[in-house]
Amino acid sequence: MKITDIKVFVTCPGRNFVTVKVYTDEGLTGVGDATLNGRELAAAAYLEEHVVPCLIGRDPRMSEDIWHYLYRGAYWRRGPVTMAAIAGIDTALWDIKAKAANMPLYQLLGGASRTKVLCYTHAQGREIGEAVDAVGERMSQGYKAIRAQVGIPGLPDVYGTGDGTLTNTADDAGLPKEEVWSTTKYLPRIPQLFEEIRAAHGDEIHLLHDAHHRLTPIEAARLGKDLEPFRLFWLEDTVPAENQDGFRLIRQHTTTPLAVGEVFNTIWDCKQLIEEQLIDYIRATCVHAGGPTALRRIMDFAGLHHVRTGCHGAADMSPICLGANLHLDLWAPNFGIQEYSGYSEEMLSVFPHAWSFEDGYMHPGEAVGHGVDFDEEAAAKHPYKRAYLPVNRLEDGTLWHW
Ligand code: CS2
Ligand code: MG
Numbered sequence: 108m109k110i111t112d113i114k115v116f117v118t119c120p121g122r123n124f125v126t127v128k129v130y131t132d133e134g135l136t137g138v139g140d141a142t143l144n145g146r147e148l149a150a151a152a153y154l155e156e157h158v159v160p161c162l163i164g165r166d167p168r169m170s171e172d173i174w175h176y177l178y179r180g181a182y183w184r185r186g187p188v189t190m191a192a193i194a195g196i197d198t199a200l201w202d203i204k205a206k207a208a209n210m211p212l213y214q215l216l217g218g219a220s221r222t223k224v225l226c227y228t229h230a231q232g233r234e235i236g237e238a239v240d241a242v243g244e245r246m247s248q249g250y251k252a253i254r255a256q257v258g259i260p261g262l263p264d265v266y267g268t269g270d271g272t273l274t275n276t277a278d279d280a281g282l283p284k285e286e287v288w289s290t291t292k293y294l295p296r297i298p299q300l301f302e303e304i305r306a307a308h309g310d311e312i313h314l315l316h317d318a319h320h321r322l323t324p325i326e327a328a329r330l331g332k333d334l335e336p337f338r339l340f341w342l343e344d345t346v347p348a349e350n351q352d353g354f355r356l357i358r359q360h361t362t363t364p365l366a367v368g369e370v371f372n373t374i375w376d377c378k379q380l381i382e383e384q385l386i387d388y389i390r391a392t393c394v395h396a397g398g399p400t401a402l403r404r405i406m407d408f409a410g411l412h413h414v415r416t417g418c419h420g421a422a423d424m425s426p427i428c429l430g431a432n433l434h435l436d437l438w439a440p441n442f443g444i445q446e447y448s449g450y451s452e453e454m455l456s457v458f459p460h461a462w463s464f465e466d467g468y469m470h471p472g473e474a475v476g477h478g479v480d481f482d483e484e485a486a487a488k489h490p491y492k493r494a495y496l497p498v499n500r501l502e503d504g505t506l507w508h509w
Contacts, residue, residue, distance in 0.1 A: 108166055113128070113163070115141070116483065119492045124454075125141040126141070129167060129196070131203060137476065141191045141192055143191040146187070157181075158177060158192055161177075170204060177192070190372035190397045193401075195394070198394075211473050212478075224469045226445045227340070227446055227447070231256040235257055242307075249466040252313035252444060254343075254446075255300060261289065262289060286499045286509065301339070314340060318345045319508070320508040327342075332361045340364065342365055345357060348380070352379070355385055357385075366387065366388035368391045372396055373401065389405060403435060414441070416435075418432040430461070434477055457481065459479070
């Protein structure tokens with residue numbers, strides 16, 4: 108079998124997605140997600156200008172060799188753009204391989220280790236009461252695990268309290284929106300939030316929270332301790348994780364489970380965190396971590412160290428990434444949970460899919476391949492629209508972590 112063509116599509120059905128489509132001389136095609144929120148055209152150009160010419164004529168079944176050709180062969184290894192581009196190709200090749208084998212991708216990985224995939228979704232509110240009600244609404248939709256976020260008095264915009272659709276964000280000039288942050292105002296508010304959620308909804312519902320990289324290790328330790336009575340499923344992205352050592356101090360102070368990794372793009376970003384069991388869940392996801400070839404290595408490495416998977420699944424990775432994640436989730440012996448923040452009907456119109464949601468669980472479906480397709484005609488109706496993730500500053504103007 109040979110690759111005859113590779114096309115890269117950038118479409119914007121409510122937010123931008125980058126899709127790779129690989130064509131073969133046997134008529135099989137595969138699709139992959141290469142979306143990099145706020146830098147979509149960088150990933151698309153990397154693919155079109157530097158990757159596609161090298162792959163025409165190669166055997167698409169040689170996904171391992173092609174992965175290393177693109178990783179080692181680039182010389183300039185790692186990084187979000189490179190790894191999202193590799194992910195798009197790799198996911199498409201696994202799609203083709205599973206189609207050629209006439210089976211769903213999870214069967215190719217080793218079969219199902221469970222009958223369904225526990226997922227979690229988002230609930231938020233500017234006021235605690237609103238967030239408590241939003242958790243109740245999600246519970247009525249069948250979710251067994253819910254991430255709760257809340258506005259902070261005195262701060263106009265706070266991560267996770269927007270309209271929740273994560274559509275394209277930019278200011279009126281089409282540039283990054285600027286938000287304001289205060290950890291001092293944030294820290295006392297979050298235990299209040301979870302005290303009221305537990306009081307309203309009991310102890311059974313799994314609760315999660317995302318600090319979105321904004322704390323120092325000792326602040327994260329404080330928050331983890333303060334949240335212990337509410338038995339969170341996990342506290343996510345407490346501190347920026349370039350310094351993996353930073354988690355050692357948090358670990359020493361709290362038993363609240365820790366999750367990190369949605370921004371990681373190779374196993375090297377989390378090797379120490381996993382080896383030293385400084386975290387409980389690894390959030391690496393197909394599109395940012397280099398595709399199924401790389402993600403299953405991270406999953407297996409995590410499994411050696413009591414670390415479970417918690418793939419990132421916000422709406423800024425396409426339904427293709429979610430679909431591929433679900434196959435890895437169904438297979439992985441150390442599966443933990445899958446994020447599913449949902450997609451609009453407009454987004455789903457571009458990505459016909461076999462995955463399903465029922466009563467708080469998902470399943471990738473039994474379609475051959477990863478079970479997600481790309482409707483080129485529908486995509487053409489939604490041209491790319493430049494957008495950015497927000498930028499965050501402290502109240503004194505210091506550029507901070509968003
Ligand atoms: C968030 C993401 O879902 C999450 O855990 O951290 O929604 C994140 O804000 C976006 O993926 C950034 O593009
Ligand atoms: Mg997050």
